[in-house]
Amino acid sequence: RKRQPTKRVPPGSLGIPFIGQSLDLLWAMRANTAEKWMSDRAKKYGPVSKMSLFGKPTVFIHGQAANKLVFASDGKLSNHQTESVRMILGDRCLLELNGEDHKRIRKALALFLKPDSLKNYIGKIEEEISIHLEMHWVGKTEVKVLPLMKKLTFDIICSLLFGLERGARRDELVQYFQEMIEGMWSIPFNIPFTRFNRSLKASLRVQKMLKKLISEKRTQLAKGGESSNQDLITCLLGIRGAHGEEVISEDEIIHNVMLIMVAGYDTSSVLITFIVRVLANYSNVHEAVLKEQEEIKKGISYGCFLTWEDLGKMKYTWEVAMETLRMVPPIFGGFRETLEEIEYQGYIIPKGWQVFWVTSMTHMDDNIFLEPSKFDPARFENPASIPPYVYVPFGGGARICPGYEFAKIETLVTIHYLVTRFNWKLCCSNNSFKRDPMPEPTHGLPIKITPK
Numbered sequence: 001r002k003r004q005p006t007k008r009v010p011p012g013s014l015g016i017p018f019i020g021q022s023l024d025l026l027w028a029m030r031a032n033t034a035e036k037w038m039s040d041r042a043k044k045y046g047p048v049s050k051m052s053l054f055g056k057p058t059v060f061i062h063g064q065a066a067n068k069l070v071f072a073s074d075g076k077l078s079n080h081q082t083e084s085v086r087m088i089l090g091d092r093c094l095l096e097l098n099g100e101d102h103k104r105i106r107k108a109l110a111l112f113l114k115p116d117s118l119k120n121y122i123g124k125i126e127e128e129i130s131i132h133l134e135m136h137w138v139g140k141t142e143v144k145v146l147p148l149m150k151k152l153t154f155d156i157i158c159s160l161l162f163g164l165e166r167g168a169r170r171d172e173l174v175q176y177f178q179e180m181i182e183g184m185w186s187i188p189f190n191i192p193f194t195r196f197n198r199s200l201k202a203s204l205r206v207q208k209m210l211k212k213l214i215s216e217k218r219t220q221l222a223k224g225g226e227s228s229n230q231d232l233i234t235c236l237l238g239i240r241g242a243h244g245e246e247v248i249s250e251d252e253i254i255h256n257v258m259l260i261m262v263a264g265y266d267t268s269s270v271l272i273t274f275i276v277r278v279l280a281n282y283s284n285v286h287e288a289v290l291k292e293q294e295e296i297k298k299g300i301s302y303g304c305f306l307t308w309e310d311l312g313k314m315k316y317t318w319e320v321a322m323e324t325l326r327m328v329p330p331i332f333g334g335f336r337e338t339l340e341e342i343e344y345q346g347y348i349i350p351k352g353w354q355v356f357w358v359t360s361m362t363h364m365d366d367n368i369f370l371e372p373s374k375f376d377p378a379r380f381e382n383p384a385s386i387p388p389y390v391y392v393p394f395g396g397g398a399r400i401c402p403g404y405e406f407a408k409i410e411t412l413v414t415i416h417y418l419v420t421r422f423n424w425k426l427c428c429s430n431n432s433f434k435r436d437p438m439p440e441p442t443h444g445l446p447i448k449i450t451p452k
């Protein structure tokens with residue numbers, strides 16, 4: 001009788017209980033060798049391997065088929081964040097929801113984040129950028145780009161998404177918020193004086209502030225005070241069911257507002273910072289971006305804002321952004337959890353295990369992108385030529401980033417103002433960066449600037 005081949009879990013080691021390979025990966029991220037660490041594992045164990053990350057057995061898969069499995073198998077995989085992310089952001093945020101609940105909240109967020117709504121906010125974004133440049137760039141000879149872009153994107157989020165004006169309250173929120181995000185990718189030991197413990201405390205303070213904000217917005221809404229150009233919180237409070245009841249619970253609003261803060265702040269600021277670095281490193285790219293933006297500037301009358309049509313003309317600038325995202329994706333990768341035992345490439349992935357996908361594994365694959373280390377925006381001249389599930393800076397499938405258009409608008413408008421108002425060069429020749437977990441250029445990318 002022929003023996004059935006026994007199914008095997010993938011090769012690899014789960015390492016020391018609970019800690020596994022978490023510290024190795026975090027160290028590699030901080031040394032900017034995480035991509036190498038992952039590809040070394042792939043060379044050693046093949047396309048599917050096991051390890052233990054952030055307290056859970058994990059299978060690392062990569063390549064086009066792996067991305068397809070992660071992004072298009074909603075019934076077999078649930079979204080799953082590490083324990084630290086769940087405890088800090090809350091269990092009602094989109095990242096933790098699946099099925100109907102996930103659809104309901106995404107639909108609500110899309111009401112605000114869809115291009116038709118965002119079109120109305122370009123002026124408000126420009127206003128924040130103008131104030132930012134006057135305060136932090138004009139009259140300076142040297143600036144650090146990353147911290148400034150973080151400040152700018154946080155201000156844009158506060159103004160557009162929360163309707164929170166400049167002042168002491170915004171400053172207090174940013175301080176707690178920064179403490180909160182520091183422990184998101186850490187081992188969830190809730191022991192005093194650890195990063196994780198500080199993050200949890202800061203998360204409670206942020207939640208308290210948001211509760212108060214929501215209560216104020218609810219009162220305003222009841223008085224009929226808000227109508228057009230509403231902020232995200234007001235928009236979510238305004239969604240009503242058949243009997244006039246609120247459809248999104250208060251916890252859901254708080255947890256998702258915190259998620260949007262996190263998801264929208266670090267990502268876009270990193271993208272804009274790395275575009276600034278690209279423009280300093282490649283004069284031909286800088287010239288082409290400047291030419292495109294100067295043309296658009298000529299068409300804007302004095303005192304008027306950029307329009308949706310103007311953004312549509314920024315084709316080359318967006319190709320530069322896409323190539324920057326290919327080479328330095330802000331999101332390193334992510335996790336899913338198996339809802340049932342899955343068979344993949346001859347191995348089984350047991351129920352309840354984490355599946356780990358990594359963005360750069362297809363972005364830097366020379367079978368997909370020729371000469372992947374070369375910066376070449378022309379790869380994106382015809383986006384339809386890029387095969388599915390290989391270019392994934394915004395993820396894919398049902399969980400593809402809902403903030404894509406928002407990120408695109410703030411990036412294009414910021415770059416428009418930076419290139420048309422300033423010249424710059426890098427202060428340090430060191431082009432390296434670390435991940436924490438977002439990419440951070442050395443010293444936050446100091447540059448010397450001169451006004452045009």
Ligand code: HEM
Nearest residue numbers: 094263264267268271331334393394395399401403406407
């Ligand atoms: C350059 C900027 C950005 C990048 C590269 C980016 C990247 C991503 C990626 C890769 C995912 C999917 C993660 C997964 O499948 O596990 C994601 C999800 C998400 N992003 Fe973004 N993002 C950006 C900006 C934004 C902005 C500006 C917002 C909000 C205003 C936002 C909100 C979200 C949310 C809410 C999710 C969760 C979606 C879900 O689970 O259904 N992102 N983002």
